[in-house]
Amino acid sequence: MATTHSRTLAKLMLLPSVSLLLIWMIVPLCMTLYFSFLDYNLLMPGDNAFIGLMNYEFFLTDPAFIESFFNTLLLVLGVLFITIGGGIGLAILLDQAIWGRNYVRIMVLAPFFVMPTVSALVWKNMFMNPVNGLFAHFAEFIGVTPVDFFAEMPLLSIIIIVSWQWLPFAALILLTAIQSLDREQLEAAELDGAGPFSKFIYIVVPHLSRAVTAVILIETIFLLSIFAEILVTTSGGPGYASTNITYLIYTQSLLQFDVGGGSAGGIVAVIIANIVAIFLMRLIGKNLEG
Amino acid sequence: MNTNNQTKAIYTILAWTISGLIFFPILWTAITSFKTEAEAISSSPSLFMFEWTLENYSDVLARSPYFEHFWNSIVISVGSSLVGLLIAIPAAWSMAFVQTKRTKNLLMWMLSTKMLPPVGVLIPIYLLFRDTGLLDTKLGLVIVMTLINLPIMVWMLYTYFKEIPHEILEAARMDGASIKDEIFHVLLPIALPGIASTMLLNVILAWNEAFWTLILTAANAAPLTAFIASYSSPEGLFYAKLSAASVMAIVPILILGWFSQKQLVRGLSFGAVK
Numbered sequence: 001m002a003t004t005h006s007r008t009l010a011k012l013m014l015l016p017s018v019s020l021l022l023i024w025m026i027v028p029l030c031m032t033l034y035f036s037f038l039d040y041n042l043l044m045p046g047d048n049a050f051i052g053l054m055n056y057e058f059f060l061t062d063p064a065f066i067e068s069f070f071n072t073l074l075l076v077l078g079v080l081f082i083t084i085g086g087g088i089g090l091a092i093l094l095d096q097a098i099w100g101r102n103y104v105r106i107m108v109l110a111p112f113f114v115m116p117t118v119s120a121l122v123w124k125n126m127f128m129n130p131v132n133g134l135f136a137h138f139a140e141f142i143g144v145t146p147v148d149f150f151a152e153m154p155l156l157s158i159i160i161i162v163s164w165q166w167l168p169f170a171a172l173i174l175l176t177a178i179q180s181l182d183r184e185q186l187e188a189a190e191l192d193g194a195g196p197f198s199k200f201i202y203i204v205v206p207h208l209s210r211a212v213t214a215v216i217l218i219e220t221i222f223l224l225s226i227f228a229e230i231l232v233t234t235s236g237g238p239g240y241a242s243t244n245i246t247y248l249i250y251t252q253s254l255l256q257f258d259v260g261g262g263s264a265g266g267i268v269a270v271i272i273a274n275i276v277a278i279f280l281m282r283l284i285g286k287n288l289e290g
Numbered sequence: 291m292n293t294n295n296q297t298k299a300i301y302t303i304l305a306w307t308i309s310g311l312i313f314f315p316i317l318w319t320a321i322t323s324f325k326t327e328a329e330a331i332s333s334s335p336s337l338f339m340f341e342w343t344l345e346n347y348s349d350v351l352a353r354s355p356y357f358e359h360f361w362n363s364i365v366i367s368v369g370s371s372l373v374g375l376l377i378a379i380p381a382a383w384s385m386a387f388v389q390t391k392r393t394k395n396l397l398m399w400m401l402s403t404k405m406l407p408p409v410g411v412l413i414p415i416y417l418l419f420r421d422t423g424l425l426d427t428k429l430g431l432v433i434v435m436t437l438i439n440l441p442i443m444v445w446m447l448y449t450y451f452k453e454i455p456h457e458i459l460e461a462a463r464m465d466g467a468s469i470k471d472e473i474f475h476v477l478l479p480i481a482l483p484g485i486a487s488t489m490l491l492n493v494i495l496a497w498n499e500a501f502w503t504l505i506l507t508a509a510n511a512a513p514l515t516a517f518i519a520s521y522s523s524p525e526g527l528f529y530a531k532l533s534a535a536s537v538m539a540i541v542p543i544l545i546l547g548w549f550s551q552k553q554l555v556r557g558l559s560f561g562a563v564k
Contacts, residue, residue, distance in 0.1 A: 032413060113498070113547035117518040253409075266407075
């Protein structure tokens with residue numbers, strides 16, 4: 001049992017982290033909230049009049065918001081679907097007895113360490129470019145018309161790039177989880193006559209649920225605020241076809257200098273993230289820390 | 291025995307093919323960086339049969355202050371990790387060794403600050419930085435990187451510290467060790483591997499961070515993420531140079547990452563998977 005002395009000390013040691021995070025959370029957030037009620041544009045210096053909920057009205061009824069809201073949703077769900085599905089497959093494959101497993105692991109893991117700006121530019125130019133990209137060369141080689149990825153399917157192209165970046169992470173976490181699976185349980189199931197399919201459904205899947213939860217949580221945190229991949233490939237276009245909420249607010253705040261409107265958007269983004277967070281926290285509250 | 295080897299061979303071929311495909315974009319970038327620009331966009335691209343050249347690397351170095359960006363990346367990622375450790379270690383120690391009813395809630399709250407979308411605080415941070423002269427400075431980015439990675443650092447250190455047996459500390463206390471001795475002579479040596487992995491993971495995360503680094507920097511403090519983004523404007527004949535620049539931006543962290551893959555799993559899954 002800890003003494004009163006060490007309890008006080010423990011609190012003191014927590015203080016820097018807690019107070020910094022609290023300040024980091026609350027001060028800018030209150031400022032955003034305050035700005036969101038003002039008619040405040042950096043290009044038009046004025047009295048920054050209080051305009052109530054007008055900014056919110058404009059932001060929420062803007063067709064660009066509706067479109068970028070669904071783009072955000074598609075981006076997050078699409079990448080989660082691909083990386084978790086692919087990740088489970090890869091994890092099972094890498095768990096088998098194979099030659100050179102360490103080299104395979106190193107190759108699979110590599111994309112995770114590539115910075116977003118590099119992976120987006122490499123995919124955009126060297127693979128997806130409709131004239132000089134590798135995919136275009138391949139399409140010509142087999143005699144079909146090359147696809148202009150970023151013009152015809154901008155959001156899907158970004159989903160592909162982001163999935164490539166996050167697949168290694170999902171695969172590695174799920175592989176680690178599979179390796180901690182109780183082998184005796186599997187053997188016992190086999191003796192009882194369970195086939196590969198029922199072993200997968202009744203033993204592997206329940207065992208993986210904790211790891212899948214962790215993957216969903218962490219990926220969602222990062223995927224909700226995808227920015228660089230959009231900035232260097234499509235700049236959100238054509239139109240708003242590949243704009244997510246993060247990118248929309250960025251253009252409003254720092255390209256159109258509309259502090260009021262951008263702030264209202266920021267608060268909306270925080271509310272959306274909170275709804276997602278509450279849902280996710282419930283999920284991990286159950287699954288993590290036992 | 292024979293069928294066993296056969297299945298092993300099939301799985302091996304499958305695994306090498308799939309992982310090769312996943313790795314291919316990086317390999318292709320590396321190969322293209324040694325081609326001439328004309329070769330790089332050739333409609334019958336070649337894997338190895340071309341004239342290897344280093345001129346793209348010298349071009350990139352001549353055209354832009356690569357080493358300045360590289361240095362900025364180092365200062366920002368290592369600096370923010372060190373400052374972050376200084377703040378996170380005491381907090382994680384305290385939560386791991388003096389558990390209260392609130393510990394779990396506190397950890398959850400810290401994690402929830404990670405869920406705050408950066409655009410929610412974009413404008414205030416931008417304006418505050420502009421008014422305090424922190425815009426486009428390394429110090430400004432060190433501050434932001436420290437704060438956004440602090441929750442991950444505390445969590446990760448906490449999962450390591452929690453595994454240190456309490457008896458060791460009790461024994462030290464019995465021997466009359468002060469709290470200071472406890473930390474520096476007992477706890478730190480045992481916890482050093484965990485601290486090192488936390489540091490490594492945070493260097494990687496900060497090195498690759500591409501929201502704040504792109505928004506808060508212009509010329510002076512731009513790290514490699516922003517340096518590469520500057521290659522997004524001109525279209526067309528620059529694949530080989532783009533590749534060379536990309537290779538120079540990712541190789542250091544790729545190597546670091548391969549060394550720390552095990553810690554990565556543990557750190558990023560918040561201890562859910564070991």
